[in-house]
Amino acid sequence: MQFLGIHHVSALTASAKRNYHFYTEILGMRLVKKSVNQDSPDMYHLFYADEMGRPGTDLTFFEMLGVGQTYRGNNSISLTGLRVRDDEALRYWVERFEHYQVKYQGLTEQLGRQVIFFEDPEGQRLMLVSDQNNQGVAAGIPWDKSPVPQKYGITGLGPIRLTIPELAPSEGVLTRVMGFRHVGRYPAYQEGQADVEVYQTGQGGTGAEVHLEVRNDLSKEKPGRGSVHHVAFRVKDEQQLKQWYERIKEERMPNSGLIDRYYFKSLYFREPNGILYELATDEPGFTTDEPVESLGESLALPPFLEEKRSAIEAQLTPIK
Template sequence: MTPETPGLHHVTAIAGDPQRNADFYVGTLGLRFVKKTVNHDDTGTYHFYFGDGEGTPGTNITFFPWTDAGRPGRFGAGQPKTTAYRVPADSIEYWLERLESNGIDVEREERFGETALRFADPDGIELELVAAESEAQHASETTSGNAASNETEATPWAGGPVPTEHQLRGFRGVTLALDSFDATAGVLTDVLGYELEAETENRRRYLSASGGPGSVVDLVESDAGRGQMGVGTVHHVAFRAESVEEQREWREAFADHGLSPTEVIDRKYFKSIYVREPGGVLFEMATVEPGFTADEDIEELGSTLALPEWLEDERERIEQRLPPFDGPNAGAEE
């Protein structure tokens, strides 16, 4: 029997200027800069990870900053549209004021009984902050067995610019834009174990078996035509796999569904497989271990350019090619 993923592991997008990207996600959103490394497939490009105090899986948004000379992307069908974070219900007004005071246009929406603040980052990538019901309560009401053990709880970042009581609590979910629902919905339900939770005329909400943090995938239909990858678009969505053994089961399940997953790839901080689902979105299955402390202590996360062993001999050349970057400006706690 194919395992059931508890939800998201990370989301990876393409940014422009690396300094602007880091200043926004750390200084404005209050995420911790947990890893500075390079794209293993393009070592002239940084790979930034922003997450909670420990870089817990299910809290990390990551970026390939192509600089402002990078090719602009075009949003459309076959792409992730929105990445949503959880915030405490009583933090919505704090975040509305914080975002607007930073010159960010914010739209407030009610959807499926939740309040969401929708806005874009400096490169145009759409984000939401969602005041949701307790996912732990939902899981206990709708599932049994080990649902609670699969949940990811965010670790506060004591040194961050946002008070710990208002900090982002990891992912709520993602929204995928598609030409049509059915083929992608089939992968979610038949392979990943998601269930249809709610729907409106133009949106379907799917929930993972655990119902915990990062468990939501919304599907919306788009008539914008196919998107083009580039600055300002999301590259892929990664789901959690508990182990390499479980990952191999996912690989077989994708193949049995008629898809073509990659072999297991070592990404230093997790092992990964990738597959393009029928609607065009790139999915990844990423393991929880070994995590970001594989090469840095918790206290030092993000403080150096971390390279995997197979790139260490190229460090000098890689550092010379990378664009200027001074590290994120975290601002001051309010």
């Protein structure tokens, strides 16, 4: 069993309206699904992705009104990568970030790739990575109606960085349990810290990487707006997800059991350093209840919440 890459990343925001503006108007991603947190339907769950919400292109946000700031630290998903086609695209993004006064660092290199580190207005830690020399998991296709020219648009999720106090527990789960392979390392950005270790799954490449950053100088992160809740990995189908469920049970790792999220089937579990993982199927996808042409334009609810639509809509503040 091998994962097909990263499926999605889910993070927290204190304002769906401001979040929508940044990720659609400035980053140019498409809102492919406007829904609610299925476990707490009084809050929005927004899904930004490529033109049709392909698995591996999806960055999602739970709106938690009034949530405090993030106090950054250990035991966290501390960076989310976003892929672009080539180095030329990164030069475009430098100019765009300057124009919109986005907090960013200039072009730099990581593992032989050009990257830009930047943040959204709530301090969400993000990185653009060039696929110019990349091989591995295929990228998505940016929406042609985006304010960002399609050739420069975000094509999917890139490397995910975990910041942890100890390497061995997380590495053991990634390699022994989940089948990731160690493919390299690069120097830490903080002096005196260990190299960042790099792992890949499936076909590899920027769409299938997890980076482990060990920090011995940090306390545990206190999550809030701008923090990441969990990262999900792509599973081919429900049959394989059931096999993963048996694998996780064999390891006696606490888990959620199989959950139907309507757009995909899921399994959640925590690894020893406290990182929440989700395994999610590629199908059925976001077009199961909306046509591609009108994705994200109206509030989409799974069938079990449909009878509560009026009450749910009454609690939500319109985004547009």
